[in-house]
Amino acid sequence: MAYTDTELAIAAAQAGAAVVRARYGGPLDRFDKGAGDFATAADLESERAVLDVLRGARPDDAVLGEESGHTGSRSADRTWLVDPLCGTLNYAVRTPLVAVNVALRTGAGITAAAAADPIADELFWAGDGRAYVRREGVDEPLLPSARSGLVDVDLDPPFPNAPAFDALRLLADAEFTARFRPRVLSTTLALAWVAAGRRAAYVIDRDVEDSVHFASGIALCQAAGCVVTGLRGQPLHTGVRGLLVAADAQTHAALLAVIDRQFRAAREPATALP
Incomplete structure (x- = not known):
């Protein structure tokens, strides 16, 4: 079957999601990856299913997989970024907040992307400047909205901007809590939900460039049409590491303030005691 790049990203994500859905709730072997991280048999099987679809349609493209690493030329013009099970810990403890991510990076940036929610049976996809969610075979445009006031804050280390910025302090900030309600969700769904109007914003202090975890989202x-910048409001992947995504400019400005x-306080000298 001949696929466009966007259709291929969707088909590959769906193949991985079918594996993740079928194995959900069942016994799973864990494979230690160090530093407290691990993969399950579902991660590995899902990635094989995704790669089978990609390689069958685009055998000359490079692939960067969460579990299998990089295959193909590192200087390739086209590289697929694959996270076969984003939210492994959630999945392992039977929390149904996970995603399967597939994105194509070209010289023009990420040109096709899909993030499948295998448990809710939703598929978020983007290509040719369009963004949709597919439910029961029907595509609906993604429409960001800040009405919920819910902001997902990723608290997983490492924190490259600590101690100048601390996401935990963000949750305790009076201005933040006066306007927003925090949620903590460490999967691509956090970004997909901002795009879909289910969250007002998302904040993470981490390097997200060329990340299989974040490229699709x-x-x-x-x-x-969300506002997508680095943590300090700068163009994405420049300056300090981190990511700030908001449904609209007003929400983005409020969070940036x-x-x-925090950053200003870190630069100011401590006040001497009398």
Whole structure:
């Protein structure tokens, strides 16, 4: 079957999601990856299913997989970024908040992306400047909205901007809590939900460039018209590491003001005691 790049990203994500859905709730072997991280048999099987679809349609493309690493030329013009089970810990403890991510990076950036939610049976996809969610075979445009006031804050280390910025302090900031309600969700769904209007914003202090975990979600948000910047409001993948995604400019500005307050406080000398 001949696929466009966007159709291929969707088909590959669906193949991985079928594996993840079928194995959900069953016994799973864990494979230690160090530093407290692990993969399950579902991660590995899902990645094989995704790669079978990609390699069958685009055998000359490079692939960067979460579990299998990099295959193909590192200087390739086209590289697929694959996270076969984003939210492994959730999955292992039977929490139904996971995603399967597939994105294509070309010289023009991420040009096709899909993030499948295998448990809710939803598929978020972006390509050619469009962003949709597919339910029961029907595509609906993604429409960001800040109405919920819910902001997902990723608290997984490492924290490259600590101690100047601390996401835990963000949750306790009076200005933040006066306007927003925090949620903590460490999967691509956090970004997909901002694009879909289910979350107002998402904040993470981590390097997200060329990440198999974030490439699809960022592409969804950009195509849906969200405000997508680095943690300090700078162009994405420049300056300090981190990611700030908001449904609209007003929400982005409000969060940026709270974040900036932490950075300013870190630069100010401590007041001497009398």
